[in-house]
Amino acid sequence: MALGFIIKFTGTIMDLFLPWILSYLIDVIVPREQISEIIFFGVLMLLCSLAAWGGNVLANRMASRVARDTTQALRHDLFAKVFSLSCRQVDAFTVASLESRLTSDTYNIHQMIGMMQRLGIRAPILLLGGMAMTLFLEPVLALVLLAALPFVGFVVFYISRKGIPLYSQLQRAVDSMVRVVRENTSGIRVVKALSKADYEKGRFAGVNRAVAARETKASVTMAASNPLMNFFLNLGLTLVVVAGAFRVYGGETKTGAILAFLTYFTIILNALLSINRMFMLYSKGAASARRIGEVLDAPEDLKLYPPDHKETGFHxxxxxxxxxxxxxxxxxxxxxxxxxxxxxxxxxxxxxxxxxxxxxxxxxxxxxxxxxxxxxxxxxxxxxxxxxxxxxxxxxxxxxxxxxxxxxxxxxxxxxxxxxxxxxxxxxxxxxxxxxxxxxxxxxxxxxxxxxxxxxxxxxxxxxxxxxxxxxxxxxxxxxxxxxxxxxxxxxxxxxxxxxxxxxxxxxxxxxxxxxxxxxxxxxxxxxxxxxxxxxxxxxxxxxxxxxxxxxxxxx
Incomplete structure (x- = not known):
């Protein structure tokens, strides 16, 4: 994972250099009319692009492998822990819930670990690096854009805080659905013999609707972040474009700087959207991790006592x-x-x-x-x-x-x-x-x-x-x-x-x-x-x- 982070970091830095090189090329190199310098910086941009692409592809493949291996080990440990639980603890968790934790919850963890590696380094670096580069290129316009970021941060924090409990409720509803499915598949002969198929279909429909309702509520809550973030960021962009037009007209800013600034804004916007997506997966993964942790952290119920022998004469x-x-x-x-x-x-x-x-x-x-x-x-x-x-x-x-x-x-x-x-x-x-x-x-x-x-x-x-x-x-x-x-x-x-x-x-x-x-x-x-x-x-x-x-x- 650490090696993947280093490769991802290197590729992301290459992405950040591209708009700056483009700005320097337009504002400084092109006016000189030196073809050799233009070709040199063009080749430099191509090399940065290839390094960014290659680094991200390699890091993503490594992230998939780490997520796979981690989930495999987690599933193995969870399965082994289930066998060490006492029957009293199994009764408390219920078999349906343990099955759900071994399947859907470990899948959510897999998704979270993979996405955290893909975006957990890239998105923050693009966000912070993009803001740093905009401050370097055009401090006044950057401050206009930064004014919108507190609103975006509040949206991400508030919605994520609401989302995690909703995903916990969703997983409990999934437990109930697994239990009903398990009961019906085990007792399908009895259901058919007593002509209760319609009744059981209705019972399943009830728990299925409950799962769908909870999933809809969680998804709608988390989905509100994207349009709100777009609204605040595009509002900031509108103000940036207006302010930039006045500064270009007044000769205070160069055209290449504005072009690079808009490119960095796109990078910042995509980084924020990636962070929002990461928080959505984190909310679901954190809820699943808590449920898995409850099993892994379950205390040893049947402890081994010190030797205690008394001669009784009986077997x-x-x-x-x-x-x-x-x-x-x-x-x-x-x-x-x-x-x-x-x-x-x-x-x-x-x-x-x-x-x-x-x-x-x-x-x-x-x-x-x-x-x-x-x-x-x-x-x-x-x-x-x-x-x-x-x-x-x-x-x-x-x-x-x-x-x-x-x-x-x-x-x-x-x-x-x-x-x-x-x-x-x-x-x-x-x-x-x-x-x-x-x-x-x-x-x-x-x-x-x-x-x-x-x-x-x-x-x-x-x-x-x-x-x-x-x-x-x-x-x-x-x-x-x-x-x-x-x-x-x-x-x-x-x-x-x-x-x-x-x-x-x-x-x-x-x-x-x-x-x-x-x-x-x-x-x-x-x-x-x-x-x-x-x-x-x-x-x-x-x-x-x-x-x-x-x-x-x-x-x-």
Whole structure:
């Protein structure tokens, strides 16, 4: 950037010399009638023009490269920062807003950095240099022109001050539009199935109008600067031309000086218009930079605590854990349980009772508000994240498949051997449908695995969780799309091949967890039943009701 500024500075100085050389040529050299001197100064003007043109072209190419590299680095850092944000921080920013900051906001920064390099040196030098040259050539006329500049400066300052908040509001409106688009593209099947396309079109039209209205307001506000600047500058030029005519008539000023003065005025006018354009892009870029800065400067929410080990004798221990997503009523309260290595915990309960929240806390996607969670006696807040997450194999309730081959979706960049992938596929009961595919594990999925059925997706996701032979396996409603027979075969395979793996299963079906070593039933974020299947049938009425409803009284 510094080298580009030096080249741009040199080229701009060459531009400033041209009118002065022309004035000297007309007023001094031409009256001498020396052809050789005229040719010399003509060649000098040509060389200055070529130097100015070449310097500006080279500096502009360098500016484009710097803007590209800067934006690339900024986008990379922002993307990396998003991954270091806690889930609580992501909830606060919202996914739609983060997507907008990674795309439209970084684009605004790119535009600002590129334009600042192109005009940030050239325009001020042309403005200040042009005024200096006019003062040198014709001080009286220059003072007439300078009288208009305070008005121009006030216009630029006032409108820029108004523009930045408007562009901030515009970007927030863009966030809302991105959110609506994201919701509709993700749920397009539901929208079509319920014949709500017209309703969603109307909802999008509303946020689209809001974006257009805010953009119009910001653009109209910023656009007012150009005509106002032209008005004041052309008013000054009119006074300059009138005063210059009287001075030429009175013999106080030469014709070449007036010609050079008018050329410098054009340079000053273009410089001011460039500065105004630069301020418009700066207003938009500054608003975007502030939004990006909010993410980059977000404090580390999940800090690594000093080592804290207590011998508990259990692999996983929850001790009176409380947590709330928002200030107010706790989502889960007084959650306590203990699992030895290789044991299985089934978690069941009504929708919204806190089942997934318990898993999120174990994964340290959130930190509990009270109590402690330990793995092998270590507080999970003292375990480095890479080490903590390496212990888990996870299937989330709403998990994602990527547009890649089946093998890559299962190995997931972990450089697993093909044999480990095949064993995981067999255990997850996915081998039979994968073998039927012509490409097998090389079969390429579409976005979100749309070319697989619901049950096939779940088996691929379970394969991903099992492939690295995790120490702790988490299955969050991972068998909801499986038939009872496949679900039973999966449970038998897990019991046989993963005996040393501690497993937590969230399920809506009693049959999926009835053979677990421990079953925990939640209601409104509290434990209302804990024990084995037979024990809960005797001691927990809600669990017994669910069992009777799903499996029938005889099975109970």
């Amino acid at each position: 996983i221990l929850f001790d009176r854990v409380n947590f709330s997503y928002h200030a107010g009523r706790d989502t889960v309260r007084d959650i306590s349980f203990a699992l030895k290595k290789g044991e299985t915990l089934g978690i069941i309960g009504a929708t919204g009772c806190g089942k997934t929240t318990v898993l999120n806390l174990l994964l340290r996607l959130y930190d509990p508000d009270g109590g402690s969670i330990r793995i092998d006696g270590d507080d999970i807040r003292s375990i480095p994240f890479a080490e903590l997450y390496a212990r888990f194999g996870i299937v989330f309730q709403n998990d994602t498949l990527f547009a890649d081959s089946l093998e890559e979706n299962i190995s997931f960049g972990r450089e697993l051997e093909r044999r480990a992938v095949e064993e995981a596929v067999a255990c997850a009961q996915a081998r039979w449908f994968i073998d039927e595919l012509e490409e097998g594990l090389d079969y390429r999925l579409t976005i979100r695995g749309a070319n697989l059925s619901g049950g096939q997706k779940q088996r691929v996701l379970i394969s991903r969780a099992l492939a690295a032979r995790p120490e702790i396996l988490i299955l969050d409603d991972a068998s909801s799309a499986l038939d009872y027979q496949t679900d039973a075969r999966l449970r038998r395979a897990l019991h046989t091949r993963f005996q040393g793996t501690t497993t937590l299963i969230v399920a809506q079906r009693v049959s999926s967890i009835r053979h677990a070593d421990h079953i925990m039933m939640l209601e409104n974020g509290r434990i209302i039943g804990y024990g084995a299947h037979e024990e809960l049938l005797k001691t927990c009425a809600p669990y017994r009701e669910i069992s009777e409803a799903q499996m029938g009284g005889e099975a109970v």
